[in-house]
Amino acid sequence: MILVPCPNCGPRNSSDLRNTGEVVPRPDAATASLSEWRSYLYLRDNPAGWVTETWYCRSGCRTYFTIERNTATNEVRGLERT
Amino acid sequence: MSPRRIPSRPGELIDRSTTVSFTWNGRAFTGHQGDTIASALAAAGVEIFSRSMKYHRRRGIFSANHWDPNLSVQVGDEPNVRAGSRRLLEGMQVSAQNVWPSLRFDLGTANQLVGRFLSAGFYYKTFMRPQFLWHSLYQRILRKFAPGGRIHWNTSTHGAYDKRYAHPDVLIAGGGPAGMAAALSAAEAGATVMLVEQEPELGGHLRWGANDDLEVLADLRSAVEASPGIEVLVDSTVSGRYDHNWIAINQRSHPLAPERLIKARAGSLVVAPGLIERPYVFAGNDTPGVMLAGAVRRLTNLWAVRPGDRAVVLTASSEGDSAVADLESAGVEIVEVLDARSGADIVKVDGRGRVRKVHLGDGRTLAADLVVTATGWTAPTSLLNMAGDRPVYDPVAARYFPHALPDNVLATGGITGDGSIAELLAHGRETGELAAARALRIRHDVLTTTARSTSPKGPRPETVPDDRIPLRRVPHPECYRSSTHGLVDFSEDISSKDLMQAASEGFDSIELMKRYTTVTMGPSQGKLETVNAASVLAEARQVDMADVGTTVWRPPFSPISLGALAGRIFEPVRRSALQDWHEANGAVNLLAGQWVRPDRYGDPMAEALNVRNNVGLIDVTPLGKLDLRGPDVPKLLELVYVNRWQKLKVGRVRYGAMVGEDGVVSDDGVTGRLAKDHYLMTTTSSGAGAVWEMLEDWLQTYRSDWEVHVTPVTGGLTSINVAGPRSRDLLERLVGGVDLSADAFPYFSVRTGTVAGVADCIIWRIGFTGELSYELHVPSGHALHVWESLLATGSDLGAAPFGVEAQRILRLEKGHYIVGQDTDGLSKAPTAGLAGLVKLDKEDTVGLPELRAAFDRTDLPVLVGLQPDDPTVVPEEACQIVAGDSNEILGRVTSSRMSPTLGRSICLAQVDPKLAAAGTSVTVKLVDGSRITATVQEHHAHLDPEGERQRV
Amino acid sequence: MSRHGYRYSAGKLLKHGVTRGDWPRMWSKPERRDSYDVVIVGGGLHGLATAYYLAKNHGITNVAVVDKGYLGGGGSGRNTAIVRSNYLTPEGVAFYDRSLQLYNTMASDLNLNVMLSRRGHLTLAHTDSALRTMTWRAEVNKLLDIDSSVIDPEEVKRLTPSLDVSSDTRYPILGALYHPPGGIVRHDAVVWGYARAADHLGVHLLQDTEVLDISCSGGDGPDGKGPGGRVTGVRTSRGDISAPVVVNCTAGWASLISNMAGVPLAITTHPLQAAVTEPCKVFLPTVVVSGSLHVYVSQTDRGELVFGASVDPIGTYRVNGTLEFTEELAGHVLELMPGISKMRLMRQWSGLCDMTPDYSPIMGFTAVDGYLVDVGWGTYGFKAGPVAGETMAETIATGRTADLIASFGIERFTEGDLVGEKGAAAVGH
The missing domain is CATH 3.30.1360.120 (Probable tRNA modification gtpase trme; domain 1)
Incomplete structure (x- = not known):
């Protein structure tokens, strides 16, 4: 059970939150080509290392925020409210 | 009744003023409070406790503790109870496992006769032909030989267990001298301490030590008791260490629950489990009467049981010498003490139900009923493995040592080295101080980053260097196997010969060997076996132990009941305010x-x-109901629904459908405008939570400038x-x-x-x-x-x-x-018939590019109204629509009912677009295999497609 | 005799028992060559099966299987060894049914008893919508000649008496999808069987050989990688190997290996955890799966209960497991079988699963000539191992995508033609 630092609630058990995966910039829906759109939908960097990802403080303040987590060690650093 | 009970011992745990009655295989026995099941039976003269897994060989006490591979028994409806550590309770019904028809006469011993054909992995090489016999016969026989106790699956303790959270600064796994010293110094440094000991009392090996050990123990215990900062948990096991120092503790003997799982977020974890004695591999080493030195010391000193009458002792360390002293004081005749350090050896033991003769390396044969070995130690590094450490083998000390630990995990005591009691205590104290310093710094950091908490008191504690003086590593001979083959894994009946064979067949990495032979896969998960297995592999490959490695120790440290893991039953259901009325009516x-x-x-x-x-x-x-307020609600609705919302007037309601970014229909409902900046959105019941989170995501992540407030009001x-x-x-x-x-x-x-x-x-x-x-x-x-x-x-x-x-x-x-x-x-939206609803000319809407792409396609299935031609037949939901008599699938019935209004069966169905035109006849295959015809309708609605009934 | 060298049999067991003679090695320790016709990355079930069928069905034997560790050390040795073919989509059913056929004949084909136990597979339904999905699967299955049907709670109880089928539970058992041919296999034996057979046909099994890079030329990306390029070989921890064909048969590291060729994948890697109890006398005759409760369980011939669940919610390459997995697992298992509350969990472990958006694999050719993938197996790679090997071998040997894997191509994510298994596969064991 890793600790996730919520900007409002402080470090919380990860089960109090929901991980929504690595941050992928959303293309402009009006102008994006289908292939750009599908890259956004499906392709992921999926690195074995540091990744910027979004969490939702589901059982707490209900804030979406991003942190950096190392997927090889589950080490967590940095936080930023989105 | 207790022919092997000896006079009172200074450190004995039994209360001789009490009598505890229990049964063993249906016969009545008694013991004392403080006895284990095994000690009470041993005192009564019982020598055989179980039969081995494969060959059903007779087995007696071997290590006389939790890890004893021979002491798994059934107690009532509880299987696999460790009789070596489980304390005796009044009325226990104890019986032997894995025997048929009885412990004394077990037909499974027939396997011994064919043992030479049942080498490692034998089952992979036979039973292949004829194939039907494998499925019908061989497999059933193999399953009959599964070991272990019996499940009484009509009784249950599910839900009777409990859980607890804890947040100690320092959590210490192991209540021996080093662990107790660490607890005391950490508490003195201001840390909150949780001290966890697997046995029912603190003290570790001091408990079965000499008088001066007992005095040290008494002092330590009273100091721990007097320290307000230390919470002591005995009969409790630290069963796992997980990321970010999340620690699982299985607390037994809790007054209110059969077991309790404590989940602790520890600042520092101190691992102080001591050492586990390693068996010696030689022919007949599983014969009842062959015991580890620790076993005889515990039996004599803790439970006042004389483990035998005539003993041969093979020793490579002071532990053997201490055992000799204990045996002598218990009245056991020492036939011979063999010093392995000067080359003495045991090559074979004879005897079936009990040791009779001991064959020595020098060719002599001695008569004895007890063989005691003290040939080395295994460092139980499980918790360190779980923290990412890969312990390193030291050939000089003949065991593994911790290597690289994260900052929040420390080790002390025997697992890190050897020393006198004073040295162990000193190391423990220094470790406790260091653990406290690190934990207090972590606590300070957590408080600093916790937005709503009070600020930490004082400045951030300094980083304290690890300048502990390491414990010595006393040289110890690499004493693993005699010149003969014997058992390496007692639980699995795996011999050194089996391992050699596996290596020669190509299973020459420790992981492959384990998988092929099942060595270390039994209930103790290698606590006794791992190092011996590695040594046999090193021997087979003719390489150094250090080059062989070990298998990875995984949680839990010792097995934990499913009931304890499950805890109380938290499976709530939601009830509306009217549910009581419904049920009453x-x-x-x-x-x-x-x-x-x-x-x-x-x-x-x-x-x-x-x-x-x-x-x-x-x-x-x-x-699902979401209350939406703010001037930008229309923009939000426009974004998350496929249709238009900007012009919805106050007092009006509109239907909306949602798709995901991939264009797949995800939810629908109606939303009404209650006032200028106030809307109520409804969602499907199952989608209520997901829609809410989705709205929040948009409002927080991408459209944080929009003024909308969402409140769930379901x-x-x-x-x-x-x-x-x-x-x-x-x-x-x-x-x-x-x-x-x-x-x-x-x-x-x-x-x-x-x-x-x-x-x-x-x-x-x-x-x-x-x-x-x-x-x-x-x-x-x-x-x-x-x-x-x-x-x-x-x-x-x-x-x-x-x-x-x-x-x-x-x-x-x-x-x-x-x-x-x-x-x-x-x-996608076209399938659900949303063509009229979707507006593709928006600037943005969820899944817009996919919506556009979907309406360019002509191959998507279509949802249609469908009526069976025989109005009395209701096709089951999920029946397939097929092409005539063929098995080609062209769609399926998604909903079906008998309509009381129309007096006929009605359906919705997803069909291939070529079947979607009104009037098309399709074939539906029913669950019973028969096929019926049905006709595609012009509308989804079977009744009142124009909606006249609802517009009155 | 030809395919296996030394044949195993009851007679041989007798002979070795009597003479106490040594058994020969199951596979050799070959000298690495500088070039091969095909290099397969990943010495698990998929890689070994691909190598075996390349050699056996197509006569392509100048093949190396390279693995950074030991054979079968990844998902092949960590899964819960369930096999079945009662999938939801016709393409899924056809594919997995071929796999089940290969499992059925595997013991004699590979001359190694892989301990296939066709004990029956129950997928429990706790809601009427789950029951509807079970009917959907059963009806598709029947049309494709798969033995599969929906049974009622009484029949569930008859097949598996330890299940609580009373109606007043939180998750009542309303019925089940029953698949008699489904069951379990000894997973390691499958790996060894393919390894032994492939080795004998001349395939080189190179253990402890880590692939560090895939060499390419002519591609759009850096170092000639990426679309439009072609593969020239691999760089390994034990030296370079040239090869015109490189096949990515890894699981858990598929994205990382594929990036070496400049081919990004629609994958996120999640741990899948499993656990095993201490042995008890056999009482559970079938494989039991509950999708709503995210759990599956079977009892081994050794008496242990083997449990699995759905993948961890947090993507990570870490395989040290979590406590919450065991807590949820135990809670859910006891909802189904309250009577086993005193059984003890003995070991938990974890493997890596490469999850794709549609719970279906990514197989076949890519935009880099000579670089093929057999990845994205999510939680069902073990079931598919034999047929994946057979179809990948066919695809490599003929230069044409095998029919059975046509819908699993990498291009479906750009073309938007996802496979419809997701509904049934969320906990699809």
Whole structure:
């Protein structure tokens, strides 16, 4: 059970939150080509290392925020409210 | 009764003034409080406790502790109880496992006769032909030989267990001298300490030590007891260390629960489990009467049991010397002490039920009934492995040592080195100080980063360097195997010869060897076996031990019951404010996602007809409801729904459908505008949470400049649908402040008014059932009053409740699809018939590019109304639509019911686009295999496609 | 004799028992060559099966299987060894049914008893919508000649008496999808069987050989990688190997290996955890799966209960497991079988699963000539191992995508033609 630092609630058990995966910039829906759109939908960097990802403080303040987590060690650093 | 009990010992744990009665294989026995099951039986002269897994060899006490591979017994309905550590309780019904028909006479011993053919992995090489015999016979026989106790699956303790959270600064795994010293110094440094000991009392090996050890122990215990900062948990095991120092502790002997799982977020973890004695491999080493030095020391000193009469002792360390002293004081004749350090050896033991003769390396044979070995130690590094460490083998000390630990994990005591009691205590103290310093710094950091907590007191504690003086590593011979082959894994009946064979067959990495032979896969998970297995592999490959490695130790440290892991039962259901009424009035319930709801009160067909003819009431509270406020709500609706929302007027309601970014239909519902900047959105019951989170995501992540506030009100408002041609008549009697006439309150409108005297009820006029109907959203505290008033006031109108089943009939007659039933994980907007709804010319909407792409396609399945040609046949939901007599799949029935209104069967179906035209005849294959024909309808709605009934 | 060298049999067991003679090695320790016709990355079930069928069915034997660790050390040795073919989509059913056929004949084909136990597979339904999905699967299955049907709670109880089928539970058992041919296999034996057979046909099994890079030329990306390029070989921890064909048969590291060729994948890697109890006398005759409760369980011939669940909610390459997995697992298992509350969990472990958006694999050719993938196996790679090997071998040997894997191509994510298994596969064991 890793600790996730919520900007409002402080470090919380990860089960109090929901991980929504690595941050992928959303293309402009009006102008994006289908292939750009599908890259956004499906392709992921999926690195074995540091990744910027979004969490939702589901059982707490209900804030979406991003942190950096190392997927090889589950080490967590940095936080930023989105 | 206790022929092997000896006079009182200074450190004995038994209370001789007590008598505890129990049975063993049906026979009555007694012991004392403080006895283990095994010590009480051993005192009574019992020598055979179990039969081995494969060959059903007789087995006796070997290590006399939790890890003893021979002491798994059944106690009542509990299998695999460790008789070596489980304390005796009055009335225990203890029996041997893995025996048939009895422990004394076991037919499984026949396997010994063919043992030479049952080498490692033998089953992979035979039983292949004829194939049917493998499936019908061989496999069944193999399964009969499964070891272990019996499950009594008609009794259950599920839910009787408990859990607890803890946040100690320092958590210490192991209550021996080093662990106790660490606890004391950490507490002195200001840390909160949790000291966890697997045995029922603190002390570790001091407990079976000499008088000076006992004195040290007494001092330590009273110091620990006197320290307010230390919480002591005995008979408790630290069973796992997980990321971010999340620690699992299995607490047994809790007064209120059979076991309790404590989950601790520890600042620092101190690992101080001591050492586990390693068996010696030689022919006959599993014969009853062959014991580890620790076993005889525990038996004599803790339980005052004489483990034998004539002993041969093989020793490579001071532990053997201590055992000799203990045995002598217990009146055991020492036949010979063999010093392995000067080359003495045991090559073989004879005897079946008990050791008779001992063959020595020098060719001599001695008569004895007890063989004691003290040939080395295994460092139980499990918790360190779980923290990412890969311990390193030291050939000089002949064991593994910790290598690289994260900052928040420290080790002390025997696992890190050797020393006198004083040296162990000193190391423990220094470790406790270091652990406290690190933990207090971590605590400070957590408080600093916790937004709402009070600020930490004082400055950030300094980093303390690890300048502990390491414990020595006393040289120890690498004493693993004699010149003969013997058992390496007692639980699995795996010999050194089996391992050699596996290596020669190519299974020459420790992991492959383990998988092929099953060595270390038994209940103790290698605590006794791992290092010996590695040594045999090193020997087979003729490489150094250090190059072989070990298998990875995984959680739990010792097995933990499923009941303890599960804890109390937290499987709640959601109930509407009316659910008690429903149940009191004959409702048959249905579990739907998180909710329990009335499926029906009586005959659902009659309930449906009552809606068509009179007026019915249904509790639709599980419908997701989101209160939306702010000037930018229209923008949000425009974004998340596929249709237009900018022009929705106050007092109007609109249907909307949602798709995901991938264009797949995800949810639907109606949303009404209650006031200028105030909307109420409804969602599907199952989608309520997901839609809410999705709205928040948009508002926080991508559109943070929009002013919208979302509040979920699903449970706060109880929703009652009043449906049927007489619904307006009914409501007119109870509604205040709202003109219900058709012109003033048209279809797809919303008003706020009073219902049965309850103010602020939201009323919208919509029609899932296809009838004139009103949906009331009532503050839940008043819901029962409103519900009962409606029924009472409308009795002359035929007002009656209806359940989910009637609603399903009604909505299918009307042809309303249900997201997730009539659509699936691939259904895009065109499939659901949303062509008229979707607006593709928006600047942005969720899934816009996929929506556009979907409407360019002609191959997507189409949802259609379908009627079997034989009106009496109702195809089961999920029946497949096929091409004539072939098995080619062209669609499926997604919903079906018998329509009481139409007197015929009706369906919705997803079909291949080439079958979608009205009037097309399709073939439906029923579950029973028969095929029927059915005709595609012009509309989804089987009844009133123009909607005249609901617009009156 | 030809395919296996030394044949195993009851007679041989007798002979070795009497003479106490040594058994020969199951596979050799070959000298690495500088070039091969095909290099397969990943010495698990998929890689070994691909190598075996390349050699056996197509006569392509100048093949190396390279693995950074030991054979079968990844998902092949960590899964819960369930096999079945009662999938939801016709393409899924056809594919997995071929796999089950290969499992059925595997013992004699590979001359190694893989301990296939066709004990029956129950997927429990706790809601009427789950029951509808079970009917959907059963009806598709029947049309494709798969033995599969929906049974009622009484029949469930008859087949598996330890299940609580009473109606007043939180998750009542309303019925089940029953698939008699489904069951379990000894997973390691499958790996060894393919390894032994492939080795004998001349395939080189190179253990402890880590692939550090895939060499390419002519591609759009850096170093000639990426679309439009072609593969020239691999760089390994034990030296360079040239090869015109490189096949990515890894699981857990598929994205990382594929990036070496400049081919990004629609994958996120999640741990899948499993656990095993201490042995008890056999009482559970079938494989039991509950999708709503995210759990599956079977009892081994050794008496242990083997449990699995759905993948962890947090993507990570870490395989040290979590406590919450065991807590949820135990809670859910006891909802189904309250009577086993005193059984003890003995070990938990974890493997890596490469999850794709549609719970279906990514197989076949890519935009880099000579670089093929057999990845994205999510939680069902073990069931598919034999047929994946057979179809990948066919695809490599003929230069044409095998029919059975046509819908699993990498291009479906750009073309938007996802496979419809997701509904049934969320906990699809």
